[in-house]
Amino acid sequence: MTTHQRLTKVFVQSLELPETTGVEKLTYREHKSWDSVGHMRLVAALETEFSVLLETEQILDFSNFKQGLEILKAHGITD
């Protein structure tokens, strides 16, 4: 599975979204599932899936799918 696919799975499972959801278009606080509680669930799921520990700044900056990929890249995770 690619990083993109793994991150998509993290979004769908942690935010309890239908698999058909276009996660790349989601923005933090603009979807009912992605509120602050959902955000911390998403962060925990991402950290577990990729075995990383995000900095507080990264948690706050993580506001869309693309940012998620950037954060993973900063942790050395790319395809």
Added chain:
Amino acid sequence: MASLIDLSGKVALVTGASRGIGRACAEILAAHGAKVALNAVSDPAALAKQAEELQRRHSQTCWALPADAADASAVTQLYKDLLQKAGRLDILIANAGIMEDALIGMIMPEQIQRTLAVNIGGVLNHIQMAARLMKRNAKDGGSIVAMSSIIGRVGNTGQMLYGASKAAIIGAVLSAAKELASDNIRVNAIAPGFIDTDMTAKLPKDIREKRIANIGMGRIGTPEEVARTALYLASSLSGYVTGQIVGVDGGMIV
């Protein structure tokens, strides 16, 4: 009779573990089967030696993870190291603290900054990171025990700054307990009274005797007596206890 408390498979982190109450907490957790990470800010070599000795005495894996609790970046790095070494966290004893007594009007701004940074900033830094690791434990959750003080509950002359920092811990614990309960993470505080540590050993003899005279049980407490309460709060014996401030003070009146 087998012990009621078995922490086998659990990983504990103790801050301020090099002496006094923190040292006693590390000892009792390892003695009951936990793998223990020791944290302190000064003398990393001595901390490493302490971890080795603890490991040898209790046949438990122990690690030394030096870091300043007041430094958020250093605390984050500590948790990255812990995750790499231990793979999980079940118990946090947030014990690191400093005490500098001064009368009102004689407290330096630097003292305010440092005391709040260590005593409450450090606890906040650790709870933030520990909770994130404990959430990964799913239904097993975790237990966070923060070290407040009787002074944070009732105050004392010459201890406005220390009392403020320890009262702040109580506020943090009460809020964290509510926020983390749904993740099965319990958060409690201990409010020790007059305990026989390096911190209290510095007091002049007359003040020491006066304080002991105000203790219902007529004696100073030991770090081990505080550690036993920490053990109870860390274990499943207190599995339905959260958001509590437990006094360990022998009936002290301040």
